[in-house]
Amino acid sequence: MCDDAIENESVVTASRHALGWLVVGNSIGLLLSLLLLKPEWQPGRLTYGHWVPLHLNAQLYGWTALPLVGWLFSMFEVDRGPARRWGPPMIWAWTSALALACFRWLSGETSGKIFLDWRNGSLWGFLVALGFLWAIFAVTWWRRKSEWGSLRRRISLTGLIGLAFVPVVMWIAASPKTYPPIDRTTGGPTGSSLLGSTLVVIGLMLLLPRVLGNRGEGKARWGTWVFFGLSWLVFGLTEIIGGGHFDAWQIGAMGMLLPWAWLIPRDWSGFVWPGNSGVWRMCLVFWWVVLVLAGVAMYQPGVLDHLKFTQGLVAHSHLAMAGFTTSFCALLIANLTGRPVGGRDSILVWHGGVITMIGVLAWMGWREGNGSDWMIVQAGWREVGLILRMLSGVAMLAASVVWMNHFSKS
């Protein structure tokens, strides 16, 4: 809770909570790496499997989602509207829902769906938080619509209607009764579903400088927008057709992502970015390119078969979350609040830790891919890998604590 009135208090509160959840998620990640090294250190009955949902969901619904919530606050201009005093309480409601869910997950109450562990009490608590959040956007829109131009009024109303469906989608997605189409040769997602989820991220990246009102003009010409639409079309078609990573159309669907490794940096180069976010923009572009290239490469026949279920998959997850998503969230926070997220040293430490962790996990995954028993019989090498992973985790946790402290004081 904050005593001092801040101009964009809701956005700052959302950012502060996001960084807090990053610290929580990293702390639990460090605990997980310790439990893999020393299983006997488990605290009571709270074994490794109890902690994993907390780590994953703290990163997704805390660190990743809250900056996006802050962005919504900014877009609806909640901090300038009549409901501005309700903004920070809504962030606390979100955090309470996530904390409550952590308690539930820790006690073993989960839907069994990774990243969608919401069930019973945790699900209800989160839906109520989403409902509160929607209500504040709706009230703000209603009271401010007359001050906005026609286009903005309509776009924001469309967004508001779309947001109303989020709780429903969460309810359906978290249900154990629903399961997405899978690649039957791996048990994992299809190329088309990976394309679809990444196109949402691409959409956000195209929106970011435009909605934030950065000076300059993006370099996305009509060809880029046509290709964006075409990518969605390919997603729709291949999703209907189905298939696996041996099918040309699914590989092709993943291949549609490759041009975006160049198109996004090119588009962004036309905008002027605030000074305190420059380093994060560079990091984001770097991780974006690596993520696209690695993602497409990993989906290829032979490669995916080699890495599925291995530490290589964990390496890719950390590339996506600790590398790309963290850079995106930090860039977003820096742009929304005007406050820096960390200094040069802590950013360097973070990315050093991420690169080391990804490298070690990728190496372990590749070795594991040669024989599924590598983790079991090569205990010595496994321990070396896990120790390096833990040390990377220590560096990342330290950096995130510095960011949180730095942000709160700036």
Added chain:
Amino acid sequence: MMSSVSIRAAMVIAAVYGYFLIFAQFAFIELLRGDFSGHPDRWFFSQGFAEKLVLGWMAVAGIGAGFWVAWKSASAGKIRGGLLLAGLAAAIAPSMSGLVGYAVIGILTGAAIGISTVSLATLIKSWCGIAWVGLGTGLAYGCCNLPMVFLQSPEHQAWIAAGFAGFGAVVVPSRGNFSAELRKRTLPFWGVLIVFTALVWLDSAAFFIIQHSQNLKAGTWGEPLLWRNGAVHLVSAVLAGFWLDRAGTRFILGFAWVLLAVAGLAVNEAAGRPFGGWIYPVAVSIYSTALVAWPAWFSGAESERAITWRAAWLFAIAGWFGSANGIGMAQSLFNVPQAFVIISGLAVGAVMMFSYRKYWRFFVPVAGVILAGFFTIQETPSRPSTPFERGKQVYLSEGCIHCHSQYVRPGTADESYWGPVREMASTLSSRPVLIGNRRQGPDLSQVGARRSATWIKLHFLSPQSFSPGTTMPSFAYLFETEKGADLVTYLKESGEPQIGRVMNVISTWSPSPTGPSEDGAALFSQQCAVCHGEEGRGNGPMSHLLGKAPANLVEGPFIWSADSPDRDLKMARLIKFGIPGTDMPGHETLTDDQIDALQKHLLQLRK
């Protein structure tokens, strides 16, 4: 700033608090119980009335002495006098007997504690900063948890306490200048009384219950844990001192209550005791440090006299009244009741909400979320009816999915290790689908066909015995209830239909050893001795837990004849895949060279 006065002040806190902990709360009660138990024929003693009467007089004397100091004003001399009186009471306590004798000791002890605590809480601010309060409190707890103190007889503990008091009387600094420094008051005084009373009440009840329940005590602060507990107390109290100094009291009491509640609930179950044992001393040290520091720095009292009165009220109500009620209500309990945690939580929560009522906008949505989280309709209100379904729930709630897949990838090495491939339709028809995402251990889709129920259970109990170096922790706690058996049933029944296909995989496999032979004896010791024994006579450390004794590989009987033409192939298959339907497990991760070496070693064992 470090000065000799600050150090002496911390020592006095340690002496006063240490005396209270080791004598008033511990040795004195044990002494009078020992004496009163010698009168089993007199109901007044046997029913505990005499004990309650003596402790009641001690409390009355403590409260009265505290208010006497408030009336007369605090001084360094009163602290010295109080400590000398305390030392005298402790020193003569072991030689006392009877109701009157212990009543006198009780009254002296109570009065000494009342005088010294209220005086100390008033003057401490003129001697040192808040951080030193944490050090003093931590030293008190740390010293009392030292095995050479904690494990002494009550008589020796009484003399040690007398030593504490005497040391404290010597190091009391002379009166310093009153410091007008005041920290932000975040709670009204009546709120502070309620919060501390709730904390002391819950702590006293939990302490009494744990102390008088053998299981709880052994798992929480048993003899081997004393050094650890002392260190945790010391570190936590020192950190609490720094916390109070830097950030004030804004969140510290709520945090202490959360820790105390978690610890109180955790110690009720065997598996939670190690966790509770870590948390409990942290919680106690935090709120104890705050309790000592509150009157002088955070009560809002601007004069020495006002501080003294507030200290007298705080220690009377929260200290004496709270602890007496906590212990009194826990007399016949062997678990920390959830009701105690809820009642104390409601008291703390109500004060916090009222005190921070200007933040009502925060409370409304947060309360809405929490109410929705705890009081909404549950999706699965009824308990699954079959062990299989219940076992699947255990698989979910234990997070097995985060280390184990249930999906053998076609065309990969998975097939020879955990195979064969299952039909996709049956995998996808399961709800929820448990394909998994990341493997730290083997695939479990056919484990029921590859392992016996007994082996699965033993592996849950002691994974390291069967898989040396494994990252899997023990799940022995599951077998304290039916959860363990249900999980075994789930794994067994979900794999059993595959047994024909597994047999088919076995019957088509043959080894292709290529490299130099490995050390068969070493492999045998690592992989087989746990059941078959180091010499192969079927007498390994786990052998008595199996349904049927493991084979004696030296004397037989043997399932293959020495001159069988396909003996080597049969033995190799047996080593790699075990015997489905029996307790003999497979060793799927062994290489063909290792299997070859083991097979040769087995032939050497055979007479």
